[in-house]
Amino acid sequence: MKVDGDTATGVVYSQMKMVREEDGKEVITDYSVKYDDTYVRQNGAWLIKERASHYIIIEARTLQG
Structure with a gap:
């Protein structure tokens, strides 16, 4: 993170999972x-x-069960 007074920039990495039919x-x-x-x-x-969102990896698979 780079802070300059009351503004800043930074990078965040995240993982999400979504289920659909x-x-x-x-x-x-x-x-x-x-x-x-x-x-x-x-x-x-x-x-x-x-x-700004950058989707690096997207992988889909059928749930077993």
């Missing part, structure tokens, strides 16, 4: 995401001002 079967999709964020400090709290 497709053709009567449950499919899970795994997402690996990189976020390039710009933050602003307001009233003592850091808030996300801008966010």
